[in-house]
Amino acid sequence: MLSFILSAKRLLVGIWKSFKRPQFLSLFTTLFFIILSGTMFYRGTEGWHWLDAMYFSVVSLIPTGVETGLYPTSDFSKIFTMIYLIVGTGVMFITLIILGRSIVDFSIEEEKKELAKKVLEINKADQ
DSSP states (O other): HHHHHHHHHHHHHHHHHTSSSSHHHHHHHHHHHHHHHHHHHHHHHHHHHHHHHHHHHHTTTSTTTTOOSSOOOOOHHHHHHHHHHHHHHHHHHHHHHHHHHHHHHHHHHHHHHHHHHHEEEEEEEHH
16 A cells, blocks of 8 residues: 555656646647547547546557447547547657656655765764
8 A cells, every 4th residue: 555655646746747847738738638539529429428438538548458348330430539549649658758757757856865865864973
């Protein structure tokens, strides 16, 4: 449980630090509109509930292979999905890379702070 809490803290700090980067803010906004357009499309065309449409829109862009149980049924929906995935997967991937970089940077900063504290403690003990 402690590991989960520490990981969640790193994720939240990473997100916070990522939003300070103009490139991330632009990508996140683009990703938001891509997911919003997918959600609205599947809601209107396939008749899925809002949550199902948003779930499919998000999960299909994450490179995992999660089975959603939802499938586009019409030819128009299938063509939209192909274009949606080509455009959205790239944006999602770059967004996740920048977020991951921010999390790693935060972890490195924490380690440097801990090392600096230890050095100060050793110096105080030597004096």
